[in-house]
Amino acid sequence: xxxxxxxxxxxxxxxxxxxxxxxxxxxxxxxxxxxxxxxxxxxxxxxxxxxxxxxxxxxxxxxxxxxxxxxxxxxxxxxxxxxxxxxxxxxxxxxxxxxxxxxxxxxxxxxxxxxxxxxxxxxxxxxxxx
Numbered sequence: 001x002x003x004x005x006x007x008x009x010x011x012x013x014x015x016x017x018x019x020x021x022x023x024x025x026x027x028x029x030x031x032x033x034x035x036x037x038x039x040x041x042x043x044x045x046x047x048x049x050x051x052x053x054x055x056x057x058x059x060x061x062x063x064x065x066x067x068x069x070x071x072x073x074x075x076x077x078x079x080x081x082x083x084x085x086x087x088x089x090x091x092x093x094x095x096x097x098x099x100x101x102x103x104x105x106x107x108x109x110x111x112x113x114x115x116x117x118x119x120x121x122x123x124x125x126x127x128x129x130x
Contacts, residue, residue, distance in 0.1 A: 025060070
């Protein structure tokens, strides 16, 4: 269960799913912001965690977007932000038995790209230093 803004950190949610979590539940206090942009930014970060790990994410907020997000980032259920209400919903659990590329390998791709760029710079330096 990522608490508050922890859902903005991909590695935390990835570790929960790697340890067997079939859904992520985010409990958060978004009332500090009072701006639509901060509410949306936090909500979008949660959607990305759902997509990256191919898992349902349930958000319970006191002022942000309370919602249920499917593994593809689509809203299944939602309440508007800055609304005092509650959400009662059936929450599907998708258990395909397969984890996403990101869940399995994490930030492998960015590090691979960084390594390839570094290797390319070394090759260029060697080529033009002759």
